[in-house]
Amino acid sequence: MDLLHHLYTGFAIALTLNNILYCLAGVFMGQIVGVLPGIGAPTAIALLLPITFSANPTSALIMFAGIYYGVAYGGTITSVLINVPGESSTVMTCLDGYQMALKGRAGAALSIAAIGSWIAGTGSIIILMTFAPALAKFALRFGPPEYFCLAFMAFGLLTVFGGDQPIKTMITTLIGLFLATIGLDVVSGKPRFAFDIPQLLGGIDFIVIICGVFGVAEVFNSLEEPEEGELIKGKVRLRDLFLTMDEWIASRWAIVRGSVIGFFIGLIPAGGITTASFIAYLAEKRVSKRPERFGTGAIEGVAAPESANNAASISGFAPLLALGIPGSPTTAVMLAGFMMWGIRPGPLLFQTNANLVWGLIASMYVGNFLLLLMNIFLIPPFVAILRVPYTILMGFIVIFASVGAFSVNNNLFDVWMMLGFALLGYVMKKLQYPIVPLVLAMVLGRLAENSLRQALTISGGSLAIFFTRPFSLIFIAVGIFGYMTPVLRWALKGRRRVSVDVAPDS
Amino acid sequence: MWLADLISGLAVLTLGVGIVYFSTDLTYMSEYGPGPGFLPLYLGLGLIACGIAVAVKILKKPERAEKFFKPRTILNVYALIIIAVTFVLFPVFGFSIGLGLYVGATMRAIGKHRWLTCGLTAAVTAVCIHFVFGHWLDIPLPTGIVGGWIGW
Numbered sequence: 001m002d003l004l005h006h007l008y009t010g011f012a013i014a015l016t017l018n019n020i021l022y023c024l025a026g027v028f029m030g031q032i033v034g035v036l037p038g039i040g041a042p043t044a045i046a047l048l049l050p051i052t053f054s055a056n057p058t059s060a061l062i063m064f065a066g067i068y069y070g071v072a073y074g075g076t077i078t079s080v081l082i083n084v085p086g087e088s089s090t091v092m093t094c095l096d097g098y099q100m101a102l103k104g105r106a107g108a109a110l111s112i113a114a115i116g117s118w119i120a121g122t123g124s125i126i127i128l129m130t131f132a133p134a135l136a137k138f139a140l141r142f143g144p145p146e147y148f149c150l151a152f153m154a155f156g157l158l159t160v161f162g163g164d165q166p167i168k169t170m171i172t173t174l175i176g177l178f179l180a181t182i183g184l185d186v187v188s189g190k191p192r193f194a195f196d197i198p199q200l201l202g203g204i205d206f207i208v209i210i211c212g213v214f215g216v217a218e219v220f221n222s223l224e225e226p227e228e229g230e231l232i233k234g235k236v237r238l239r240d241l242f243l244t245m246d247e248w249i250a251s252r253w254a255i256v257r258g259s260v261i262g263f264f265i266g267l268i269p270a271g272g273i274t275t276a277s278f279i280a281y282l283a284e285k286r287v288s289k290r291p292e293r294f295g296t297g298a299i300e301g302v303a304a305p306e307s308a309n310n311a312a313s314i315s316g317f318a319p320l321l322a323l324g325i326p327g328s329p330t331t332a333v334m335l336a337g338f339m340m341w342g343i344r345p346g347p348l349l350f351q352t353n354a355n356l357v358w359g360l361i362a363s364m365y366v367g368n369f370l371l372l373l374m375n376i377f378l379i380p381p382f383v384a385i386l387r388v389p390y391t392i393l394m395g396f397i398v399i400f401a402s403v404g405a406f407s408v409n410n411n412l413f414d415v416w417m418m419l420g421f422a423l424l425g426y427v428m429k430k431l432q433y434p435i436v437p438l439v440l441a442m443v444l445g446r447l448a449e450n451s452l453r454q455a456l457t458i459s460g461g462s463l464a465i466f467f468t469r470p471f472s473l474i475f476i477a478v479g480i481f482g483y484m485t486p487v488l489r490w491a492l493k494g495r496r497r498v499s500v501d502v503a504p505d506s
Numbered sequence: 507m508w509l510a511d512l513i514s515g516l517a518v519l520t521l522g523v524g525i526v527y528f529s530t531d532l533t534y535m536s537e538y539g540p541g542p543g544f545l546p547l548y549l550g551l552g553l554i555a556c557g558i559a560v561a562v563k564i565l566k567k568p569e570r571a572e573k574f575f576k577p578r579t580i581l582n583v584y585a586l587i588i589i590a591v592t593f594v595l596f597p598v599f600g601f602s603i604g605l606g607l608y609v610g611a612t613m614r615a616i617g618k619h620r621w622l623t624c625g626l627t628a629a630v631t632a633v634c635i636h637f638v639f640g641h642w643l644d645i646p647l648p649t650g651i652v653g654g655w656i657g658w
Contacts, residue, residue: 051643167563171518171556178525178549185532185542192542193528216589223581223616391617392627395609398589399635402605407645415593426582430574431507431514449545457539 003129006354010362013355019062019363026063027367030070031374034086035078035382036393041071041087042329042439043218046210047400049337050407057341058356062363064337065317068330069121069364072273072309073371076113077382080106080302089273089309092281096294096301103297107240112251112299113306114375120259120307121368124314127263129361131315132350136322139347144454145465149475150325151448154269156482158437161268161275166486168433176438179204180445187453199413206336206442208405208414212421213428213435214329215401219394220426226390241376243299251303254284258304262311269319269327272436273312280308314364321345321357325444329436332443510574511564519557525550584615600650602640602658606632 013019033044045064052060075087080097093113100109142150155173159166182193183203194200243251258280265276284304285294294301319325324346326332338345343353350357374382405418425435459465466472525546532543592608599607610628613619619627636658639645649658 051639051645054644167556167559171553171560174549174552174556175521178521178546178553181546181549187538188533188536188542190532190542192532192546193525220582220585223585224576224578226578389613389617389619391613391619392609394585394616395605395612395627395631398608398612399605399631402593403601403635403639403645403647406601406647410646412593412596412648415596419589419593423586427514431511433514452545453540461535461539 003133006133006358007129007362009355010358010360011365013058013359014062014362014366018056019059019359020366022059022063023066023363023367024370026066027070027073027370027374028066029063030067031074031371031382032385033067034071034074034076034090035385036086039218039393039397040214040330041068042210042333043214043397044071045330045333045337046207046214047397047404049210049333049340050207050404051400052337053340053407057338057343058359060341061334061337061356061360062367064334065360065364066367068316068334069310069313069367070371072306072313073114073117073375074382076110076117076302076306076375077379078386080109080113081383082386089277089313090305091274092277092305093302095281096296096298099295099297100299100302105240105297105299108243108247108299109302110375110379111241111243112247112303114372116251116255116258116303116307117310117375118368118372119255120262120311121314121371122365123259124263124266124311125361125364125368128314128318128364132318132322132357132361135318136347136350139323142323142347142471143469144451144458145469145472146475148448148451148455149466149472149479150269150323151444151451153475153479153482154325154327154444155437155441155448156479157269158440158482160482160485161272165432168431169437170483172428172433172435172438173441176441177445177448179209179438179442181449186446186450199409199411202409204417205408205414207340207408208418209421209442210333210336210439211401211404212418213425213438215397215404216419216422217425217429217435219397220422221429222390223394247299251299254300254303255307257283257287258307259311261304262308263315265308266312266315266327267318269325269440272328273309273316276308276312277305280304310368317360321349321360322347324349324447326440329439332439335443507572507574508564512561515557515560515564517557518553518560522550522553522555522557525553581616585612588612588615596648596650598650598652600653600658601647602636602649603632603652604650605635606630 014023029044030041033039033041044067048064071087072089075085075090076093076097078084078086079090079093080101083094083098085091085094097109097113100106158173159169182200184191184201191201261280261283262273262276265279266273281301281304284300285291288294288298288300316327316331319327320331320335324335324344326335335345343349343356401418401422402415405414406412408414428435455465466476529543529546529550532546533541534543534547535541588608588611592604596604606628609631610624613627614621614624635647640647640658
């Protein structure tokens with residue numbers, strides 16, 4: 001009954017005209033951002049974050065959440081129609097979506113993506129409603145050792161999911177943690193790495209970094225390597241969006257499997273929506289009786305990853321709201337938003353800011369419904385956005401990034417620092433240093449350091465505190481496993497090579 | 507790319523050494539527990555280890571065929587110069603006019619649009635920035651000398 005009461009309160013908040021408009025603006029922008037290659041949800045939210053200082057936090061978060069799950073819908077359009085993923089989470093959709101479009105079934109591909117995303121999204125919200133409060137209640141038992149170990153586990157899992165080169169993932173994680181230490185130390189009040197520069201005493205603001213590494217750096221990357229594709233000839237008409245009975249039958253279980261996989265991967269810190277769509281596609285191919293159809297226009301190859309990425313984008317809110325631990329760069333930026341408004345996500349959020357949480361959760365139903373309508377009736381206008389010259393788009397990104405960086409402390413030093421981080425982000429991407437770990441480490445850095453110091457103060461400097469409490473032990477074991485994955489992979493690779501080498505002689 | 511990779515490894519190593527050096531000036535352990543230098547010391551040591559690992563790995567493997575500088579990298583140089591000049595000129599033009607001019611300059615230098623299109627877009631952008639950010643969102647954007655002349 002409590003749940004229904006909370007949901008009722010949430011809908012009462014989400015269905016006010018103001019919040020519906022914020023939600024509509026969010027999903028609309030998310031859809032546009034998804035369509036445009038080169039800009040992702042974290043960039044869009046980071047660029048908008050500083051200009052929502054004075055907005056109502058609930059309304060602004062409803063808008064940001066709309067951008068987040070809207071992006072996954074929007075990215076599908078370019079994946080299907082021009083074989084260019086508007087978002088990394090829709091890469092897998094290109095494989096079969098574009099092939100379907102070449103066969104004249106673009107409408108069906110877009111339709112199943114929208115319907116699958118809607119079913120997955122709605123299902124995930126229902127589970128999130130019950131799961132997140134339970135997780136928050138459970139997390140009330142956590143103390144500083146558990147929080148440090150949770151952050152340690154998140155960093156360890158980044159090594160697993162962060163990219164092909166684990167050492168580079170570790171480097172960017174360490175740099176992110178280092179950036180979080182700059183400024184006055186909260187315990188002793190001593191300046192750290194500020195080098196007598198007054199603007200650095202307060203630390204480097206997260207928004208400045210985000211605007212640089214996600215915003216302007218993307219401008220440089222897109223200018224150098226534009227993602228261009230050829231638009232499928234012929235219009236997508238309303239009647240093309242209807243699915244045949246065979247297509248329905250083929251996709252129904254793919255949607256269910258994709259939703260379940262997506263939901264669970266979204267819960268894992270650093271799991272992310274891209275990993276979810278990738279694993280859902282591979283799983284669907286594995287269970288298929290005719291896996292050879294995948295890559296040639298199988299509708300299950302669109303339904304599964306699209307359902308997975310939407311389910312993951314919704315379930316990613318569970319660790320953020322219940323534990324205060326973001327699982328993806330987008331939720332990391334949203335965490336910065338919470339902090340900007342003086343709200344600390346975590347176990348107490350469901351008690352101290354219940355209206356905000358339930359308003360946000362209820363708005364997801366509204367947002368997913370709006371996206372379903374948009375994706376059935378408004379495909380042509382979104383395709384037209386692709387014709388906007390990139391130089392104009394680039395101008396908008398730099399404007400938002402500059403104003404955003406300036407508005408944090410109203411000084412030009414931050415604007416220059418943003419440009420410095422843009423160059424860093426650009427070079428990192430070229431040299432295949434993943435950016436996501438830097439952002440997550442930067443956001444979690446203060447929490448991790450404060451928890452570590454508090455835990456060691458409690459234990460009198462003994463590290464045993466992390467190994468004698470059950471939950472911290474589990475988290476630290478998973479974290480260590482994450483860090484050891486590259487070594488394990490290397491060892492397994494070596495073993496396989498040996499067995500292959502030995503086999504002919506024996 | 508091989509050289510760039512190697513330089514990145516050495517840069518990480520140098521950053522690690524720098525962090526360790528400066529963290530030794532900070533208290534490692536205070537009477538209340540770990541001091542402000544505790545975590546940075548380990549972060550620096552971690553970066554040193556990773557920097558060495560990257561450098562050694564790169565020295566061992568042959569050069570990657572991919573080049574660091576590509577034909578279109580020059581566009582980034584133009585973009586960077588235009589952005590940097592815009593930021594330098596903020597005290598003169600202010601944010602609204604400066605960023606408007608930036609959009610016009612980018613459209614001309616990189617997009618090769620017509621002068622008239624660039625000029626009009628620059629003017630409209632400047633007015634929009636002034637009213638949206640300066641008035642509607644109430645962000646106290648610097649007006650600069652030119653902005654002061656026209657009463658912004």
